Amino acid sequence: MNNISQEKIIGSWFGMAIGDAMGRSAKGLKPAAIRQIFGAMDDFKDVRAILGKGIKNYRMKGLYGAPTQCALAVGDALLKNKKQFLQESAKNFQELAKSGPEGYFGIYRNHSSCLWRAVDLLDDLEEGQVSEQNSCTSLFTILAVPLALYQGKWSKTLARQCFEACLLMSRNRFEVVGTVLTGFLVTRFLALCPEELTPVDILREAQEVCLQAEAEYQQRFPEAEDEKELNALSGALKGLADKYNDPDFLPWLCEYANTYTKLDIRHPSQSFVLTLLPLALHCVLLPPDSSFASTLTQSLGNGRETETLGALVGAWAGALYGFDKFPAQWKSGLVNAKEIRLRAEAISIRRVKKEQKDLFNMEAALTAKEFEEGKRCQTKETKKASRMEVQSLDIWDEEESSVPSKEDRSQWRKFQKEKAKSKRDRRRNIPSMDDI
Numbered sequence: 001m002n003n004i005s006q007e008k009i010i011g012s013w014f015g016m017a018i019g020d021a022m023g024r025s026a027k028g029l030k031p032a033a034i035r036q037i038f039g040a041m042d043d044f045k046d047v048r049a050i051l052g053k054g055i056k057n058y059r060m061k062g063l064y065g066a067p068t069q070c071a072l073a074v075g076d077a078l079l080k081n082k083k084q085f086l087q088e089s090a091k092n093f094q095e096l097a098k099s100g101p102e103g104y105f106g107i108y109r110n111h112s113s114c115l116w117r118a119v120d121l122l123d124d125l126e127e128g129q130v131s132e133q134n135s136c137t138s139l140f141t142i143l144a145v146p147l148a149l150y151q152g153k154w155s156k157t158l159a160r161q162c163f164e165a166c167l168l169m170s171r172n173r174f175e176v177v178g179t180v181l182t183g184f185l186v187t188r189f190l191a192l193c194p195e196e197l198t199p200v201d202i203l204r205e206a207q208e209v210c211l212q213a214e215a216e217y218q219q220r221f222p223e224a225e226d227e228k229e230l231n232a233l234s235g236a237l238k239g240l241a242d243k244y245n246d247p248d249f250l251p252w253l254c255e256y257a258n259t260y261t262k263l264d265i266r267h268p269s270q271s272f273v274l275t276l277l278p279l280a281l282h283c284v285l286l287p288p289d290s291s292f293a294s295t296l297t298q299s300l301g302n303g304r305e306t307e308t309l310g311a312l313v314g315a316w317a318g319a320l321y322g323f324d325k326f327p328a329q330w331k332s333g334l335v336n337a338k339e340i341r342l343r344a345e346a347i348s349i350r351r352v353k354k355e356q357k358d359l360f361n362m363e364a365a366l367t368a369k370e371f372e373e374g375k376r377c378q379t380k381e382t383k384k385a386s387r388m389e390v391q392s393l394d395i396w397d398e399e400e401s402s403v404p405s406k407e408d409r410s411q412w413r414k415f416q417k418e419k420a421k422s423k424r425d426r427r428r429n430i431p432s433m434d435d436i
Contacts (some may be wrong), residue, residue, distance in 0.1 A: 004152050004190050006348040008322045012186055013344035014337075015292065015318020016071060016145055016311045018330050020064040023300050023310025024109075028055075031303040041300035042293070044333045048377050057103065057111070058374030060366075063335040066110030067142045067311040069096060069363060074165060075146035075343055076359045079352045082150070085161075086168055089143075090122050093169075095360045101371035107364045110307075114139060118169040130167040136178075136261075137271040138308045140169045144183030145315045149347050154187040159209075163216065173217050174260070177233045178273040180213040181206060182312065185281065189319035197320070199285040203241035206281070210234035232260050236278045244282065253278055269302040269309060276305055280312040284320065292321040293330070336366060 025045040026034050038045050044062040047055060059065075073096060077088030097106035097119045105116050114135035121131055143165040151158040159180055166179035188202060211234045218230055239256060243249040250268050257265045257274040268275040283299035299313040300306050318326075331337060339357055346353045 005322070006345065007324055008190050008319055009149050009152075009348040010341060010344040011292075011321060011323035011326070012145065012149055012190065012315050012319035013071075013075075013347065014323055014326070014331075014334070014340055015296075015314035015316075016142070017064045017068045017314070017336075017340045018318075018326070018334055019296055019300075019310030019312070019314025020068045020307055021062050021310075021334055022296065022330075023306030023308075024059050024063070024065045025061070026300060026303060026306045027059075029303050029306070031301055034301060034303050040297055041306070042297045043329065051377055058370065058377050059109075060335060060370040060373055062333045063109070063366060063370060064311075064340075065307050066108050066112065066115055067139060067308050068340075069108055069110075070115075070139065070169075071142050071145050071311075072343065072359060072363070074143050075150075075347055078146055078150050079343075079346055079350070082350075086164060087127070089165065090125070090168060092359060093119050094122055096363060098360075100364070100367055104367060104371065107360070107367040109367055109370065112137065112139060114170070122168075125168075130171045131169055133170045134172045135170045136172040136174045136273045138175070138178060138273040138276040138305070138312070140166050140175055141178045141182040141273065141277065142308070142311050142315075143169070144179045145186055145311075146347060148183040148186035149190075149344075150350060152187065152190065154184050154209075158183055158187070159213065159216075163213065171221070172273075173214070173221075173229055174233055174273045176217055177210055177213040178277050181210055181233065181237075181277060182315075184209045185316050186319050189284070189316050192320055194290045194320055197285065197290075199244055200241055202285065203237055203244065203281075207234050207237040207241065210237055229260055232274055233277070236274055237281075240278050240282060244285065249282070250279070267302075267304060269304040269306070271305040271308070276309060277312065280309055280316065283313050284316045287317075290321075292317050292325050293327050295321075336362070 022041055022044055025047050026038065026041055029037070034041060037050060046061045047059050051058060070093070073092035074085065074089045077085045077092055081088050096108055100107040105111065108115060114133065114137050117133050118131060118135070118140070121133055125131065144162040147158060147161045147165060162180045162183040163176060166176045170176070185206060188205065211231065214231055214234060236253065236256060239252060240249065243252060253268050253275050254265045257272060260274055261272060263272060265272055265275055268279040270276070279302065280299065284295060287295040288298050295317045296310065296313055300310055302309065334340065339362060342353050342356050346356065
């Protein structure tokens with residue numbers, strides 16, 4: 001830890017929050033639509049102009065979402081009690097799920113069902129048990145970032161902590177191995193200067209880390225899944241090492257991932273850990289030029305799951321380039337930047353800073369502010385959409401809706417069924433907008 005500069009640790013933590021916040025405004029949007037609406041994801045974007053045209057829920061400009069909130073929950077737990085960080089993390093996750101504004105899951109700024117289920121299952125999770133959830137969206141791989149920054153160097157202890165942190169929220173093989181990989185890469189980039197970047201060497205090292213994590217998972221859960229899934233993520237990294245400079249790599253990655261899921265993976269930026277993590281790593285290893293700004297901007301241009309993709313790329317690229325290399329407007333434009341930096345500094349010295357705000361009160365105030373801003377942005381009267389307005393919805397991969405309260409289980413199930421039916425009907429009857 002002593003050999004790693006605080007500036008790089010702050011860069012990784014701050015970069016995660018910046019990538020999350022920048023990606024949040026484009027979440028679900030296809031690459032062509034990003035170019036049409038925003039031009040390039042080169043700054044924090046205001047979504048007010050496109051409310052009601054594919055996006056129903058307001059997102060505050062410059063405010064990070066659930067990936068960073070999840071990392072904050074683990075980071076604060078580490079600072080409070082590093083030996084009992086799992087139990088403290090669970091408490092923080094549950095605290096953040098308490099009462100929040102209408103349409104939100106507690107004070108989380110994310111409507112993902114996997115997050116709701118993971119936190120809900122914590123109520124019945126006893127010490128030593130693992131989550132019954134089987135999600136592999138990449139959301140929980142972010143839990144490795146505070147752990148890696150706290151430890152500073154790769155070790156068996158850090159690998160085990162990443163492994164256990166993910167099992168708190170998801171027991172999926174790919175998600176668990178992806179969390180270990182994320183932690184390793186944070187430490188690997190902390191130890192590098194940009195001019196020392198050697199993609200193939202890093203990919204081979206990452207592949208070996210994944211093989212070890214996959215073997216550990218198989219040993220712990222021998223009955224868990226089909227044996228063919230054992231080396232799925234390490235196989236994706238091997239393919240990346242072999243093809244990282246090949247323009248056909250991304251189509252290959254989608255084809256490869258489709259052998260491990262019933263989902264229809266057509267784009268690597270979809271919310272699936274076997275494609276999203278290799279895509280994020282590909283962006284960091286092959287940037288347009290050696291800078292944090294261009295790396296993050298290019299990665300977010302892939303669209304779709306930009307929130308998690310941005311958080312991953314931001315954490316890794318931030319560790320590589322350091323906080324000093326961030327554009328000034330990104331540092332000042334991040335909502336809650338002072339508290340994000342305070343926590344980064346606290347992790348670098350491994351103790352709470354007395355100026356830090358309470359996590360729940362801090363996040364509750366931010367979510368409430370976003371909710372109030374969103375109410376002011378809503379039109380007083382919703383007009384019937386024209387055909388072109390309806391067509392414009394298809395530039396989004398997922399149409400968002402207000403989420404029912406977690407206490408009302410029947411409404412939650414009804415909401416999911418109606419959302420799936422609406423999405424299926426819309427795509428059956430509305431022309432594709434891939435070429436807008």
